[in-house]
Amino acid sequence: MPVEMIGWIAPQVSSELIRASGPVFDADVIAETARIHEQADFDRVLIGYFANAPDGFIIGAHAAAVTTRLQFLLAHRPGFVSPTVAARKMATLDQLSRGRLAVHLIAGGSDRDQAKDGDHVDHAGRYRRTDEYASVLRQTWTSTEPFDHHGEFYDIEQAFADIRCAQQPHIPVYGGGGSDAAIDALAPHVDVFMLWGEPLADTELFMDRVRAAAADHGRRPTFSLSTRPIIARTDELAWHRAHEILEGIQARMRGRGPKPPDNVASRRLLAAAQAAEVYDTCLWTKLAAATGAPGNSTALVGSPETVADAMVRYYELGATSLLIRGYDPLPDARLYGEELIPLVREKVAALDARRAAS
Numbered sequence: 001m002p003v004e005m006i007g008w009i010a011p012q013v014s015s016e017l018i019r020a021s022g023p024v025f026d027a028d029v030i031a032e033t034a035r036i037h038e039q040a041d042f043d044r045v046l047i048g049y050f051a052n053a054p055d056g057f058i059i060g061a062h063a064a065a066v067t068t069r070l071q072f073l074l075a076h077r078p079g080f081v082s083p084t085v086a087a088r089k090m091a092t093l094d095q096l097s098r099g100r101l102a103v104h105l106i107a108g109g110s111d112r113d114q115a116k117d118g119d120h121v122d123h124a125g126r127y128r129r130t131d132e133y134a135s136v137l138r139q140t141w142t143s144t145e146p147f148d149h150h151g152e153f154y155d156i157e158q159a160f161a162d163i164r165c166a167q168q169p170h171i172p173v174y175g176g177g178g179s180d181a182a183i184d185a186l187a188p189h190v191d192v193f194m195l196w197g198e199p200l201a202d203t204e205l206f207m208d209r210v211r212a213a214a215a216d217h218g219r220r221p222t223f224s225l226s227t228r229p230i231i232a233r234t235d236e237l238a239w240h241r242a243h244e245i246l247e248g249i250q251a252r253m254r255g256r257g258p259k260p261p262d263n264v265a266s267r268r269l270l271a272a273a274q275a276a277e278v279y280d281t282c283l284w285t286k287l288a289a290a291t292g293a294p295g296n297s298t299a300l301v302g303s304p305e306t307v308a309d310a311m312v313r314y315y316e317l318g319a320t321s322l323l324i325r326g327y328d329p330l331p332d333a334r335l336y337g338e339e340l341i342p343l344v345r346e347k348v349a350a351l352d353a354r355r356a357a358s
Contacts, residue, residue: 003315003348005341006073006224006323007037007333009045009063011054016291017248017327025054027062034063036330038070040337041345046323049075049106051116057093064097071100073174077108078133079119079126084159086133087140090171091163099166103137104194105130105175107182109263123262127177127185129153134173134189141170174224178206178265187213190221192321196265197227197298197314198272199279204317224321225314226296228287229332231340235282235302242284242301245327249290258292269293281310296325308343315348 011030014020037045047056060072094101107126108114132151146158165171175186176194193210214221232238261267270293273285288297300307311322326332
């Protein structure tokens with residue numbers, strides 16, 4: 001199947017390497033970022049969620065207004081907005097964008113960040129809540145008559161939505177997490193299970209666990225895999241750039257070491273980084289170690305050909321969506337569009353043709 005290429009959009013240009021400057025919410029940055037990703041042939045962009053960040057619904061609405069094809073993946077934390085309200089908000093944005101929205105359900109990996117919004121439910125409880133939340137979302141989008149729901153976290157009577165998603169039966173649902181609780185909560189609901197860039201062998205084992213859990217509910221999710229490609233004309237030049245990025249990040253973090261992560265997915269990345277610096281052909285873990293792996297933080301390093309080959313290996317395992325984000329976000333998005341995305345699409349098409357022929 002065609003590979004889905006996912007980028008990243010935010011209301012302010014920043015990264016682990018680049019200190020944020022200018023307004024916290026810059027409508028011009030949102031518009032420029034959206035147009036760059038559309039021109040670079042990305043299919044979709046992730047709109048992240050942070051406890052101190054501007055509202056993702058508004059970012060998505062503005063980005064949709066300045067693009068025609070680009071789709072959006074809205075990160076959303078269950079627990080702060082009622083699922084029936086969230087379902088109507090998402091359906092409204094899907095209608096406004098003419099069917100270009102998907103939602104990424106994030107239970108919340110950091111107790112500290114959840115507490116900023118007054119949420120003190122523990123890790124296991126957040127995933128039980130996400131499971132219940134996803135069920136109510138889907139029922140709100142699809143029910144043809146008012147319904148009741150009486151659960152652990154939500155007690156709802158006669159819920160019904162006049163507004164429906166432009167996509168039928170509803171918008172795509174993505175979600176991710178590295179723990180058993182995450183798999184148990186999300187496998188019954190998600191269309192796409194999102195992973196960070198781990199070694200191929202670990203990725204395959206984790207996918208098998210998700211598939212088995214989903215099969216118990218009659219579901220067959222696909223997967224998204226997130227990495228931070230660092231590319232240059234040759235492998236040697238790419239590794240030189242990678243070490244420059246590492247030095248820049250280390251200089252920014254000097255005097256303040258990374259915080260120990262609360263979530264299992266980050267701990268998995270750090271365990272991989274402790275065991276080896278490079279895996280497979282070009283998966284580099286040192287940037288995850290340097291930052292404490294708070295999110296997508298392992299890099300694929302090399303020429304466009306080398307990195308594209310590595311990305312296709314993940315596609316072969318089942319990652320039909322590939323999320324890529326650079327350390328210099330806008331120039332890197334342009335570079336990916338010129339040098340990397342066409343190669344990945346070409347190699348995936350060739351692989352699919354070989355599979356069909358055999």
